[in-house]
Amino acid sequence: MATAQLKWASALLECRCPEKIRPQLFAAAARLGMVVGATDFDAYAHDDARRVFAFAAACAEEAGEWHLRAKIYSFRARQAIWLGDADTGLTHAELGLARSDRLTATEHAMLHTARARAYAKLGDTAAALKAIGQADDAFAHCDPAADPPWMAYYDEAQHQGDTGHALYDLALAGDHQPAAVERFDTAVKLHTDAYVRSRAMSRTKLAALHMAVGDPHEAVAMGALALSDVGQMRSRRAADGLRELATLGYRYRAIPEVTELRERIKETINA
Template identity: 70%
Template sequence: MPQPSKDLDPTRSPQDWFGAHLRHWRMVRRKTQRELAFEVHVSASTIAKIEKAERPCDLPLARSLDNALDTGGILAWLCLRTGADADKASGDVDNPAVAPVLPGLPGFPGAMLPGTESTTDDGSHVDRRTFLGATGAAALLAGTPLSHLIKPAEPSRLPSVVRPEDIEQVEAAATVLAGWDHHYGGGGIVRTAAEAQLRWASALLELPCPDPLRAGLFAAAARLGMVVGAADFDAHAHQDARRVFAFAAACAEEAGQWHLRAKVYSYRARQAVWLGDCDSGLTYAELGLAHESRLTPTERAMLHTAKARALAKAGELQAALRAVGQADEAFAQARPGEDPPWMAYYDAAQHAGDTGHALYDLIAVGHRPDTAADRLRTAVEGHTEAYVRSRTFSRSKLASLTMATGDPHEAATIGNQALDEVVKLQSRRATDDMRHLARLAAVHRTTPEAAMLRDRIKETIKT
């Protein structure tokens, strides 16, 4: 005759809390008590007693259970916090100086159990809603080191030889990450994910590779390196960006890919100009234009614009205007269908914004501000949601231009719109533009809208 079922109430004691979790994970993995016991070299009655809180679980067994149930280390973590092995907690390298935690106190439950009752193979059941009520998520997540749960992750193994699908994956990663970079900015999760992908791609370069695939492999690595360098640049990790751009340029040349090479040198020029090294910026732009007859009109426009920005930052008025003219002439001949996929971003809005930035820098040496304003306004109106960061750059530059040379009321309106977008981005360059706008707004401290914008920027952008 079967024994009456025993309710599992995780609120009764730390051991009940642990037992409820063990049962949950066992049921998730669809194992009987006997099957689990066999895997961890104990008796089925031992598993049953731990689940029903009739005996404690020690740390070595908890770790064996984690391995058998593939929990990521949750049960060992719980074991230390339920008091079963509390005396060992201070000496555990993954859990330094941890005090036992009772249900309802801060700690991490490891799993959110379903909000229903579930009967187990031994006839007992646990009230899931009671469990959740006793271990509210807000309390359970407070002050908890979650990162240890992924430390045991085993890295993916490289193939023994490069395959076409490996190259396709690198190319796909570059496409996805470039989209994230344009939409979210290069910092945060975008840069972290991009760097991990680049490590994988660079490791592929060391593997045996069939000759027909070699050029494609290096081209894919160059494209991904270009994306990673751009994310580093946007995050102000400038030394990293220089190193990765150099890697990408070398890979592009190894692949014989002039189009990728041109794009990488465009990025290198832009970074140098951003850092105030106009000579290097001009040099990189000229290097990108080497054998420009091999490039598409869009690529030539991009590089002439980079050249214009270097010359404008250096205060070379006439040379910069000639470069803008060359960029406009090239872009007028653009045929997007001929461009490589990574050039899709350089549309009319991008061209207007980039040349508008160059003309903005010429205002300091006497150029009329209206031509820059017209181009920046065209860029703001033309950029889609896929290119939020580019739109933000042009909008903040337009606000700064208007604040410096036009109506501070209008500038404040544009600046607030730009700030609304900046706070959603992970872009150090965008926040730098906001700080510059705040300094210009400070000049108009008697204009309430300008003063309020300045205060909002200071409050919103802390670092």
């Protein structure tokens, strides 16, 4: 249904219309494309997501909508990083920061966080930590009243969770980052029920981090809470996080609680 609406909207762009409303038309198409692309991304329709995000970015640029453009490039960066193409992800994040003077502090924080996650995947610890510092500095100056409505999600909980993801990748690569635990813990505590999916993913990463650094009992406790959240939704990305947790738990399979958690993960994913 969403794809059909997007095709209908894209057809409107070929119609003649007064010049004064043309930017608004392209902006509306860009925002619709952003939502459809994000849905495709979460459904793992990655080729569709790439095409839709590219379309949405072009529409935002045609409309001169820098805020929309920044958010779309953030999505493009996150998708590329998720798919293992951190270099392209970094490029998208950098492109999102074009004309940074027109972006809000929250948008700066979001895009610097994407840069940090890309650098972490690339194994560049120094650059990742520097980007996290830039994201923190930007977030300290956030003014929600200045942000467009689609940025309302990027609050303290989201920022702590997203930067925690970058530190998580560094930790799994062998560069111990105690701050990763602190950031995920803060994200979990601050996320409300309105953001169950984000809370579930932060809890899953926190559990996986405990499992990776040798604290399986704490990992089981946090993993059980993550399962409660994931059971309320259908998200392939959330499910993949649980699979990673189960894989990390394999070396502790002699511990009954870990084995039970791994079985519960299997049942939840296959349900």
